[in-house]
Amino acid sequence: MAKDNFRNPMFREHQQVAIKSINNEIDTLEKMVIQGDILPDIESALGRLQGIINRAKASHLVGVEQKTVFHHDIEAHFSKLLISNYKRLQNLSISKLSRINLFTGINNSGKTTLLEAIYLLCRQNDFLGLLEVIRRRGKMAEDRINPEWFIEQIPPDIEISGQFNNADSLVRIKHYEEENSRIDKSHYLESVDISSHYATTSLKSLTRIFKGRDRETQAVRIKMLCPSVFSSPFFLNEPHRYAQFYYKSVRSKSLPKIIAFIREKVVGTLEDIRLADEMQRFLVTDSIFKETLDLSGYGEGLQRIFFISLLFASAQNGIILIDEFENAIHTELLAQFAGLIDELSKLFNTQVFLTSHSKECIDAFVKHKPQINDLSACALVENEERIVAREFTGKAFRRLVEAGNVDLRRAK
Structure with a gap:
């Protein structure tokens, strides 16, 4: 089984303790x-350490740019998308994109799938994105x-493409069983081949997946x-990820x-929300309570607003993808929270x-939107057994909303 828990703070701490112990013994x-008779034992230990280094290089690309x-500064984000093949989305083209983009549709219309496709395109040839x-x-x-x-x-x-920062981008992902005699077939399962292209740069990665041992x-x-x-x-809730978002919000x-x-x-x-490092928990200072309280003791709406904002x-x-934005948030707060999202997206050029x-x-x-040109709206609808996009600029959709009770979810 692949051991991809290097992002877990406890796992990283355990690694550091083990490395420190090795250095102390050296x-x-x-x-x-x-004495000469213990040299074989030392050489055996050296071989095991070298094996760890080799696996790390193969699995995590140590020593290469990864x-x-x-771009660290960009002039434009995505201006168009084409989902050629990803799950049930086939040749789905979206061209009216803005800074804030709303997607809606009935259940199983591909909304979450669309966000996944955009995420994979952002990650390019990074297997960890998949x-x-x-x-x-x-x-x-x-x-x-x-x-x-x-x-x-x-x-x-999988094939997904688009135009990002005024340049074409593409990612293709396929998986198959390699016919390679040098692969240990007793543990080998399949390989994942990712090809990406952006502007004038083309990149590839090949990941071999094994049973009972780390991938390469x-x-x-x-x-x-x-x-x-x-x-x-x-998705699975992972508190240590929000710890990373929290620290960046503090620094920014x-x-x-x-x-x-x-x-x-x-x-x-509410006076403050702080992260308790040792437990990866968020603690709230509230003037009506003498002691801090765990954030989980407050409503899900408050928690969701806090975590999305982080x-x-x-x-x-870059890009933020938020699935089911309104989940757990009271309808009376939606317009106000939309205002905060608008403000943060401008602040961070997101x-x-x-x-x-x-x-x-x-x-x-x-x-809410004062600058309606920064908004686009899109309904994903089924047409002749495929999903198509019904797109509106913010200005056009505002006119429809102001003209009557228009429900984008019911677009045909």
């Missing part, structure tokens, strides 16, 4: 006179992934289009803005893609 050996982005989408959709923890289950979940022949990834380098963050109320000085919004709009007695600092000059089932949510963005 220090002890250096002070001793080494997970860098093409892993992230599949395991979180399946609510599978990083260290619990069954490689055979994972392979079964990979859609066939081969690539010259891994590059992403931009920072990208995907949030869904239906956007956290006080988020706290002020929650205090003004949600809980008037995402923006981690997606500066393009936002969000899905919603709620007419109130869609109308909240339309009615």
